[in-house]
Amino acid sequence: MASEVSFTAQGDGQVRVDGRLTFETVDARLLERSRKSLQGQGNLVVDLAGVQEGDSAGLALLIEWRCWAHQAGGQLEFANVPSSLLGIADISDVSALLGLVPAQATDSATSPAID
Numbered sequence: 509m510a511s512e513v514s515f516t517a518q519g520d521g522q523v524r525v526d527g528r529l530t531f532e533t534v535d536a537r538l539l540e541r542s543r544k545s546l547q548g549q550g551n552l553v554v555d556l557a558g559v560q561e562g563d564s565a566g567l568a569l570l571i572e573w574r575c576w577a578h579q580a581g582g583q584l585e586f587a588n589v590p591s592s593l594l595g596i597a598d599i600s601d602v603s604a605l606l607g608l609v610p611a612q613a614t615d616s617a618t619s620p621a622i623d
Contacts (some may be wrong), residue, residue, distance in 0.1 A: 513538055515545035518555065522587075526558030529566025529593070539572070546573060550582045557588035567596050570606055
């Protein structure tokens with residue numbers, strides 16, 4: 509059985525998401541529940557600190573949430589994005605679309621020179 513994803517209003521325009529955002533959990537039911545939880549919030553910060561796991565289905569859900577906010581004339585930002593989702597967003601070249609800070613670039617001082 510897929511683990512449940514929950515949404516908790518934190519006040520001051522913040523919603524916390526807990527659970528797993530994966531192919532097993534991201535479905536039409538979750539999409540509808542998330543729409544109800546995020547709808548009408550205006551400018552919103554979605555705190556993903558409680559997300560234990562995320563894959564490309566979870567990333568697609570984050571993109572959908574940003575689209576909803578944009579269509580409603582609001583802003584949506586993500587906080588505490590799990591490294592699994594950051595990595596997929598970076599590889600998929602959608603970090604900027606989601607307003608995410610790309611994965612930390614390797615420090616050039618410690619990288620070997622390429623001749």
